[in-house]
Amino acid sequence: MLEISATGVVPAPPAAVWSDIADADAFASWYAFCDAVETPEPDVRVLIGSWGAQRSAVTTRVTASDPPRRFAWTHVAETLDGRAAPTLAMDTTVEIDLEPVGDGTEVTITSRQQAAGWWQRVLIRLLGRRKVANMLEQSLTVLAARHR
Secondary structure, three states: EEEEEEEEEEEHHHHHHHHHHHHHHHHHHHHOOOOEEEEOOOEEEEEEEOOOOEEEEEEEEEEEEEEEOEEEEEEEEEEOOOEEOOOOOOEEEEEEEEEEEEOOEEEEEEEEEEEEEHHOOOOOOHHHHHHHHHHHHHHHHHHHOOOO
């Protein structure tokens, strides 16, 4: 399993940060993996964005929502430019954990991927690890800037 985490401090209390996670439009404004979020049904979010030059739509199912501490989801399906995306991971989960720290909130975003096979594992590690880590860091930077 490939696990990538990023942690940062947001200068706001957990309840304020939670609203940026729980509200789909606010979420899309700081989470680097999407630029829009659709909510076709409760506990389902479709993250609309780009992966390279292709438009991406990742359907997710919320697996944990514990305000204002933890929010998590698992990927259910993904399309690239309207077609089913290649299956690199047989399981992808993302967790956002919030912990009060001083006058702010420590935010940790963790992405876990279980590769679908040995060559997918190599591909994810070689090509995806750095990009995902950079996007998690970018997400935390933008989230913190929203509260300055």
